[in-house]
Amino acid sequence: MPIEMTVNGEARRSAADPMTPLIDVLRDEFHLTGAKPVCREGFCGACTVLVDGEPLVACLTPAALVEGREIRTVEGLSAGGRLNPLQTRLVEHDAVQCGMCFPGMVVTLTHFLAQTPRPSRDQVRAALTGNACRCTGYERIVAAALDVAGV
Amino acid sequence: MSVDAVMEFRRRDAGDKLTGRTRYTIDRGAPGMLHAAVLRAQVASGRLAKLDTSKAAALPGVRAIATAADAPGRVGIGIADHSLFVVDRVRYVGEPLAAVAADTPEQAQAALEAIKVEIAPLPAILIMQDALAPGAPLIHPEWEDYKILLEGGARAGNVAWEATAVRGDVDAAFARPDVRIVESTFRVGRQNHMAFEPRAAVARYEEGRFHIETSTQVPWTVRNATAGFLGVPASQVRVTVPPVGGAFGLKFDVAIEPFAALLAKLSGRAVRLVNSREEEMLTCLFRENAEIRIRSAVTPAGEIAGREAVVLMDCGAYGGEQIFLTTMTAHTLGGNYRVGASRLVSRAVYTNTAPNGAFRACNGVYNTFALERHTDEIAAALGMDPLEFRRRNVLGDGDLGATGQKFEAEVLRPMLERMEALRAAAPPRRQDDERLYGRATTVGTWFVFTGPSAATVNMNADGSATLVTSGVEIGSGSMMQGLPQIVAATLGIQPEDVMVRQADTDAAGYDVGVGGGRQTVSLGAASLQAAQEVRGKLLAVAAQMLDALPDDLVMQNGRIEIAGPNGAGFSIAEVAAQAQALVGPVAGTGASTRKGVPSMPGCAVGHFIDALDIPVFAVHDCEVAVDPETGHVEVLAYRVVQDVGRALNRSAIGGQIQGGVVQGLGYALHEEVSIDADGRIRQNGFETYRVPLAADVVPVEVELYEGAPSLGPFGIKGAGEVPILNVGASVACAVANATGARVQELPLTPPRVLALLLGRQPELDFPHISPRWDDNLLRPHDQPT
Numbered sequence: 001m002p003i004e005m006t007v008n009g010e011a012r013r014s015a016a017d018p019m020t021p022l023i024d025v026l027r028d029e030f031h032l033t034g035a036k037p038v039c040r041e042g043f044c045g046a047c048t049v050l051v052d053g054e055p056l057v058a059c060l061t062p063a064a065l066v067e068g069r070e071i072r073t074v075e076g077l078s079a080g081g082r083l084n085p086l087q088t089r090l091v092e093h094d095a096v097q098c099g100m101c102f103p104g105m106v107v108t109l110t111h112f113l114a115q116t117p118r119p120s121r122d123q124v125r126a127a128l129t130g131n132a133c134r135c136t137g138y139e140r141i142v143a144a145a146l147d148v149a150g151v
Numbered sequence: 152m153s154v155d156a157v158m159e160f161r162r163r164d165a166g167d168k169l170t171g172r173t174r175y176t177i178d179r180g181a182p183g184m185l186h187a188a189v190l191r192a193q194v195a196s197g198r199l200a201k202l203d204t205s206k207a208a209a210l211p212g213v214r215a216i217a218t219a220a221d222a223p224g225r226v227g228i229g230i231a232d233h234s235l236f237v238v239d240r241v242r243y244v245g246e247p248l249a250a251v252a253a254d255t256p257e258q259a260q261a262a263l264e265a266i267k268v269e270i271a272p273l274p275a276i277l278i279m280q281d282a283l284a285p286g287a288p289l290i291h292p293e294w295e296d297y298k299i300l301l302e303g304g305a306r307a308g309n310v311a312w313e314a315t316a317v318r319g320d321v322d323a324a325f326a327r328p329d330v331r332i333v334e335s336t337f338r339v340g341r342q343n344h345m346a347f348e349p350r351a352a353v354a355r356y357e358e359g360r361f362h363i364e365t366s367t368q369v370p371w372t373v374r375n376a377t378a379g380f381l382g383v384p385a386s387q388v389r390v391t392v393p394p395v396g397g398a399f400g401l402k403f404d405v406a407i408e409p410f411a412a413l414l415a416k417l418s419g420r421a422v423r424l425v426n427s428r429e430e431e432m433l434t435c436l437f438r439e440n441a442e443i444r445i446r447s448a449v450t451p452a453g454e455i456a457g458r459e460a461v462v463l464m465d466c467g468a469y470g471g472e473q474i475f476l477t478t479m480t481a482h483t484l485g486g487n488y489r490v491g492a493s494r495l496v497s498r499a500v501y502t503n504t505a506p507n508g509a510f511r512a513c514n515g516v517y518n519t520f521a522l523e524r525h526t527d528e529i530a531a532a533l534g535m536d537p538l539e540f541r542r543r544n545v546l547g548d549g550d551l552g553a554t555g556q557k558f559e560a561e562v563l564r565p566m567l568e569r570m571e572a573l574r575a576a577a578p579p580r581r582q583d584d585e586r587l588y589g590r591a592t593t594v595g596t597w598f599v600f601t602g603p604s605a606a607t608v609n610m611n612a613d614g615s616a617t618l619v620t621s622g623v624e625i626g627s628g629s630m631m632q633g634l635p636q637i638v639a640a641t642l643g644i645q646p647e648d649v650m651v652r653q654a655d656t657d658a659a660g661y662d663v664g665v666g667g668g669r670q671t672v673s674l675g676a677a678s679l680q681a682a683q684e685v686r687g688k689l690l691a692v693a694a695q696m697l698d699a700l701p702d703d704l705v706m707q708n709g710r711i712e713i714a715g716p717n718g719a720g721f722s723i724a725e726v727a728a729q730a731q732a733l734v735g736p737v738a739g740t741g742a743s744t745r746k747g748v749p750s751m752p753g754c755a756v757g758h759f760i761d762a763l764d765i766p767v768f769a770v771h772d773c774e775v776a777v778d779p780e781t782g783h784v785e786v787l788a789y790r791v792v793q794d795v796g797r798a799l800n801r802s803a804i805g806g807q808i809q810g811g812v813v814q815g816l817g818y819a820l821h822e823e824v825s826i827d828a829d830g831r832i833r834q835n836g837f838e839t840y841r842v843p844l845a846a847d848v849v850p851v852e853v854e855l856y857e858g859a860p861s862l863g864p865f866g867i868k869g870a871g872e873v874p875i876l877n878v879g880a881s882v883a884c885a886v887a888n889a890t891g892a893r894v895q896e897l898p899l900t901p902p903r904v905l906a907l908l909l910g911r912q913p914e915l916d917f918p919h920i921s922p923r924w925d926d927n928l929l930r931p932h933d934q935p936t
Contacts, residue, residue, distance in 0.1 A: 033178035034171020036396075038347045039428050043837035046347060074171035087169040094161055094802040097810060098626030099168030100347035100396035106169055128845035132837065134345050134397050135626050136806060137813030138845040 005066045007032070008076030018064030022056075023047045025063045026073060034074040034103040045131035048104035049073045055111050057130075074103035077110055086110050089144035097135035105131050109145050118149050156640035156799055156865055162631035163647070164394065164624065175396045176351040176366040181421035184353070185214050185252040187414050188259035189407070189424070190266055191433070192241040192248055195275035195503040195830025196290075199237050199268075202248060207265035212258035215417035216266075217250045222413060226379040226405070229312055229474040229759070231298040232291060233506075235380040235409050241270055242290055242468035243505050244831045245433040252414035252422045275503040275830050279442060279463050282309040282500050283919040290468065290501040304474070304757035305929040311470040312499045314757035315932040316481035316553045319492025321924075324457025330448035333529045336915040337445075337521040339879070339897045341437035341465075341824035342510055342817075343834065345842050348396025349426040354411035356419065361388045361412040366395050368402040369664030370621050370654045376405035377412055388412070392654040398625040399814070400509035401436055403666045404471060432835045436508020437824060439464045439473055443521040444920045445484070449529055453540050456491040459924045460484055462518065466499040467506035473499040476514040478758040484518035485553025486596025486766075487563070488526070488544045493553050496927055503830055509666060511811065512876045515597050516818065520897060523593040523880035527887065537884075538592055542567055545594055546768075555751020556762035562794055562859040563594055566770045569792045569854055574772055580787040586776040588787075589889025594770050595877035598763035599869045600667035601745035601862070605660025606677035608638055610685045610737040614709060614724030615648040618681075621662035622674045623654050627871040628803045633671035634678050636799055637864060641682035642689075643706035644723060660742070668767065668869020671799065672861075676743035679864045684739025689723065692730040692737075696721060746862055756932055765861050767868050768794040771812075773881035777889045782905030784820055784886055790852040796861035796868035805853050807871040812851045815878020817843045823898050 003014045007030060014025045021040070026032045026049070036046040040059045047058040050072040077084055083091065086109055096102060105128070112119070112127040119127070124145045128138065167173040204216045222235035236247050249266055253259040276282045276290060289308055291297070305313040325332065352365040361383075367373050370390040378385040395402065411424040426434075441464045448457040462480045466473035480497035510516075530537040545563035552558060570592055581588050607619040618638050624630040635649035642649075652658060663669065690701040693711040697704070697719060705714045712720025721729075730737045750761035772790040777783070791808050798804055821841045825833045834840035861868045879897050887894040892907035895915050906912040921927050 027178075032171070033174065036177075036347065039837040041428075041836050041838060044347070074169075078170045083166060083169065087166075090169055091161060091165045094165075094806055096162065096165040096168050097628065097806065098347065098395065098397040099164070099173055100175070102169050103171045125845045132842055132844060134347055134399070134814070134842060135810045137809035137811075137843075137851070138848050139809050139850045140806060142845065 003063050003067050005068065006070040008072055014063055016063045018062060020063045021059050022061040022063055022066055023058035026058060032073050032075050036100050036103055038100065045108060046101050046104040048107045048131065050107060050111060055108050074106050077106060084110060085148050086113060086145065089147045090141065093140040093144040095136060095140035095144050101131060101133040105133065105141060113145060113148055118151055121146060156636045158636050158646065158800060159802055160632050160636055160646045160800060162628050164631050173394050175348050176353065176364055176393050177348055177425055179353050179364060179393060180423055181353060181355065184421040184423050185254060185418055186256040186259050187250055187252045187411055187422050187424035188263050189247050189410055190249040190263045192237060192246045192270065193244060194241055194270055194272055195244050195277065196273040197241045197270035198273060199239055199241060200271050201267060201269035203267040204249060206267065207251065207262040210258065210262050210265055212254035213251060213262045214254070214420060215252045215414045217410065217413045217417060222380045222409065223382045224379045225297065226376045227300065227470055228472060229301045229304055230470055231300060233469040243503055244829070245505055246468065250410040250414055252418050277502055277504060277826055277830050279465050279500045279502060280919045282502050290503060301759065307929045309501045310498050310929060311466050311501050312474040312477050312757065313496060313929050314477035315496045315928065316485060316755050317494040317932045318551065318553060318555050318751060318754050321457045321459055321492045321494045324492045325448045327448065327456055329450050330456050331532065332446060332448055333532050334446040335525040335528050336917060337443045337524065337895050338915055339441050339517040339520065341440045341507065342822055343432065343435045343437055343824060343840055344399040344401035344510055345840065346397035346399060346401050349428065349431045350402065350406040351425040352408045352411040353421060353423045354408070354415040355421045356416040359387065361415065363388065363390050363408045363412055364393060365390060365408050366402060367392055368395070368398045368623055368625055368666055369404065370623065370656050371661050372664060373405050373408050374656045377409045380409045381413060389657045392623045395623055395625040399511045400513060400666060403509040403664060404436060429835050432840065433832055434505050436471070436506060438510035438513065438516065439466065439507035441465065441517050442917055442920065444917060445521060445525050447525065447529055449533060451533065453533055453535055453543050455488055455544060458490045458493040460495045461920045461924065461927045462497040463920065464497065464499050465502055465504065465507060467502060467504045469506045470499060471506050472509045472513065473507055475759050478760055479514035480518060481553040481755065481758065482598055482763055483515040483596060484522050487522055487546060487594050489546055489550040494924060495553055504826055505832060511814065512597055512872055515595065515876050516879055519595045519877045520879040520883055523877065524883055524887065524894060527884050541594060552762065554754040554762050556748060558766060559860050563768050566768060566792045566794060566856050569856060570770045570772055570790065573790050573852060573854060580774055586778050587889040588776050589885045590772065590774040591881055591884030591888055592770065592772045593877045593880040593884055594768065595880065597767040597769065597873045597876050599672050599765035599767060599863070600669050601673045601764050602663035602669065603744040604662045604673035604677040606674060606681045606741045607659065608678065608681040608685050608739045610689065610727050612724065612728040612731045614644060614722060614727060615650060616642055616644065617650045617652060618678055619652040619659045620674050620678065621654045621656060621659040622670055623665045625665055627807060629670040632800045632803045634674060637675050637679050638682045641679060641686055642723065644709055668872035672765065672863040672867060672869050673743055675864045675867065677741040680741025680743065681739040685737055688737045689726050689730060692733065693721060693726045696726065696729060753933070765863060765868055767873050769873050769876050771877045771881040773885045775882065775885040775889055777886060777904060779908055782901035782908065784899055784904060786816060786849055786882065789849055791874065792854045792856055793870065793873060794856045794859050794868065795870050796859055796863055797857050797866040798855045799865065799867055801855060804855060804870040808853050808874040809851050811871070811874025812878055813843050813848050815875040816848065816882065818898060819879045819882035820898055821900055823900060
C-alpha cells in the first residue's frame with residue numbers, strides 16, 4: 001500500500017516498503033538529495049528533516065511512520081529560491097566548508113531559532129549536540145545563529 | 152606587473168551547499184545504473200583456499216562479478232606491493248575478495264552472501280613489536296619480488312621501507328663532557344578522518360574507455376592506479392570529480408574506483424559503488440599509529456648538541472602513504488630547533504591490519520607531539536623555562552635542518568613573540584575549583600609539498616574567464632576562493648567572473664592532487680602563469696585598438712585603459728571580443744612544479760624529497776583544566792600564530808584554522824581507534840568513534856604571520872593543512888604541566904589521564920627499539936646499496 005505524505009508542501013506518494021528509512025525515500029524516490037545519509041545510526045544529524053515541524057533524523061524514521069504527515073527538508077527552507085536568514089548569515093560568516101553537514105545543521109538551527117528567538121551562546125551549542133561537523137570547528141555556525149537572533 | 156589578489160571573497164558554493172542542491176558523488180547516478188558491493192575478508196591473515204562465485208552469478212539481478220583474475224596489476228608508493236583483490240593471501244580484516252554489480256543494492260548484497268569462500272587461517276601480526284620480533288612470520292613473503300618504483304629505501308621482511316637522515320657526528324656530540332642526555336619515548340594511536348561523504352564512485356565504460364566520477368583528492372592518482380590494477384593504458388581512464396564532501400587525506404589515494412570501473416566494463420552498464428559507514432570505518436586509511444624514541448644531548452646553557460631518534464610507523468597490510476612518510480620525519484621531528492648533529496630513522500612496518508594512509512599534516516602531528524613533549528622534558532631536566540628554551544633554540548636564519556637544508560629568515564622567533572603578546576593580553580582562565588590548571592606554548596614545522604600542476608585559462612568574449620585545472624574542491628575553499636582570486640586579480644576582472652572547471656583528467660593536465668597545503672600554491676602558480684599569458688595577449692590587442700604601447704596600459708576593474716587620468720580604453724569584454732575576431736579565442740597555459748631544494752650530500756637516504764621547498768611554521772598555545780576526579784580535560788583557551796606567507800583570503804584561512812584545531816583536539820583528547828585480538832577495528836561508527844561536537848570546542852584566537860619567504864605565487868603558503876599540526880603537542884604539554892605527569896601517549900582520554908594521575912600508567916617500554924641507534928637499521932646509513 002502506498003505511503004502518502006506531504007513533502008515541502010507537495011502531496012507525495014511512496015511505493016517503498018514501510019520499513020524503508022525515510023532518508024532513502026526522500027533521496028532515491030523523490031530525488032531530494034539534500035539530506036545526507038552519513039552515519040545511518042541517528043548520531044551525526046546530517047539527515048535531519050522536520051516532520052510536522054519537529055526535527056527528526058530521517059535515517060531512523062521508517063517511511064510508514066510519516067504516513068499523512070508533513071515533511072520539510074532543507075530544500076523546502078528557502079522559499080522562492082531565496083536563502084532564509086540563517087542561510088544568509090552562514091554565507092556571510094564564511095561558515096561552509098565541505099558542506100555535507102549543513103542540510104541537517106540548517107534544519108536543526110532554523111527550527112531552534114524559531115523556538116528560541118534570543119538564545120544564549122550555550123543554548124546554541126547545546127542545540128547542535130545532535131549535529132556533527134568534521135570541517136568547521138563549529139564556531140562560525142554558532143556565531144551565525146547568534147547573529148540571526150541579533151544577540 | 153603589480154596586481155593584488157588579496158580579497159575577502161565569499162565562496163560561491165555556499166548557497167547550494169546550504170540549500171541542499173550541491174550534488175556530491177553520493178548524490179549522483181545514471182539511467183540503468185547498477186549497484187555494486189564488495190566482498191571483504193573476515194580474518195586478518197590466511198591463505199585463500201577457495202573462492203566460488205558460480206552460485207552468486209546465477210542469482211536474479213546479478214550482472215557482473217569481478218575477482219583477482221580481472222585485475223592482474225600491483226600498485227603502490229615506492230614499491231608495488233598492493234593488488235586490488237586478495238590473490239592468494241589475506242592480510243587484513245576487510246581486504247577485498249570479490250566485487251558484484253546487480254540491479255539493486257539488495258541483490259548485490261545477496262550475491263555477496265552466495266559467494267563461497269574458504270580461508271585457511273595463518274598467524275596474524277597485529278602490532279609492530281611482533282612484526283619486528285626476530286623470526287616473525289613475513290606478512291609479504293614475496294617482498295623481494297615486488298617491483299621497486301623508487302630506489303634507495305632499505306627494505307627487508309616486515310620493514311616495508313626505511314629512510315634515514317644523518318647530519319654531523321652524533322657520537323661525538325653525545326660523548327661531549329658538557330652534555331647531559333635526555334631520552335623520551337612516545338606512542339600514538341590511529342585517527343579516523345570521518346569524512347562525511349564516504350568514498351563513492353560512479354563508473355561507466357564507453358567507447359573503449361573508463362569514465363569514473365569519484366569522491367577523491369587525487370584524480371590523476373585514481374586514473375593511473377586504476378589503470379595499473381586493471382592492466383590497461385592509463386589513457387583509457389578518465390576521472391572527473393564532483394564536489395567532495397570532506398576528505399582530510401582519506402581520499403588521497405585510489406580507493407574503490409577500480410571496482411566500479413571493472414564492473415562497468417564487465418556489465419556494460421553504469422555502476423555505482425558507495426562505502427557503507429561500517430566499511431569506511433573498517434578500511435579507513437587512518438593516520439597511522441606510531442612509536443617514537445628520541446634522545447638528545449644538551450648543554451647546561453640549553454644548546455642541543457646532538458639528537459637521535461627512531462620512529463616506527465605502522466603501514467598496516469600494505470605500504471601505501473607511510474612509505475612516503477618515512478621521508479617526513481626528517482622535516483617534522485627534525486624540524487623546529489637548531490640541532491648540532493642528528494640522526495633519524497623512520498621505518499614503515501607491515502602488520503596484518505587495515506592499511507593506513509594520509510591525514511592532514513601526516514606524520515607531523517605525532518612527531519610534533521613527541522618533539523614538543525621531549526623539548527619540555529629537556530627544559531625540565533635543565534631547570535629552564537620551556538618558553539625560554541624555545542626562544543633560544545627555534546630555527547632561525549641560516550640554521551640547518553636534518554637533511555642539511557638551510558632555513559631562510561627569522562620566522563619562528565618573531566612568531567613566538569607574537570604569541571607571548573597574545574598570552575599577555577588575556578589573563579589565564581582559572582576558576583576557583585579543584586581542577587588542575589596548565590598551559591603550554593609549542594612550535595611546529597610543516598611544509599608545502601608542491602609538485603607538478605597545470606592550468607589553462609580561457610578568456611571568453613563576454614569578459615569572463617574559465618579556469619581549467621585538475622584541482623578538487625574538498626571543502627577548503629581553494630577552488631572557490633584562492634584560485635579565482637588569483638586569476639581575477641591578474642586579469643583585472645571580478646572573481647565572480649572566473650568560472651572554475653571541476654577536475655577532469657580529459658580536460659586538464661597532470662596534478663598531484665589536493666593535499667599537503669599545495670593546492671592554492673601549486674595550482675595557484677600554474678593559474679597565475681596561465682592568466683599572465685592571457686593578460687599579455689589582451690594587452691597586445693588593446694594596444695593596437697588604442698594605438699598605444701602595452702606598457703602604457705592598465706588592466707583593472709574590467710577595463711583596459713591608457714594609464715593616467717581619464718585615459719581612453721575599452722572594457723575587457725570588448726578587447727576579448729576583438730581578439731577573438733582578429734586572432735581567435737584567447738587562452739593561456741601555465742605549469743609549475745617543485746623547485747627541489749637539495750639536501751646536503753649524504754644526509755638523506757631512502758627519501759622521496761631532499762628538503763623543504765616551502766617550510767611553514769606554527770606556534771600554538773593552549774590552556775587546560777584537568778578534573779582529578781574523572782580525568783576529564785577541558786580546553787579553556789586556544790591560540791594560534793600561523794605562518795601563511797601572505798594571506799590571500801583571511802576569512803578562508805581563519806575557517807581552516809578553527810576547523811583544523813578542532814580536529815586536532817579530537818585527536819588529542821578522545822578520538823581513539825583500537826584493534827581487537829582478531830585484528831578488527833573496534834570503532835564501527837560515530838557512536839563508538841567520538842568526534843568533537845559543538846559543546847566540546849572553544850573559539851580559536853588566530854593571528855596570521857605574514858612576510859616569511861615563500862616560493863608560492865604572491866608569497867603565499869598553504870594554510871589548510873597546518874592548523875592541526877601542533878594541537879596534540881599543545882594539549883599534551885599543557886596536561887603534563889597541569890598534572891606533573893609524564894604524558895607519553897595520545898589521546899588523553901579520561902581513563903588514561905586518570906591512570907597518569909594515580910600513577911597507574913606504566914612507562915612505555917619498546918623492546919623492539921634498540922638502545923643503540925645503529926642497531927635499528929637494516930643497513931648502515933652510509934652504505935646504501
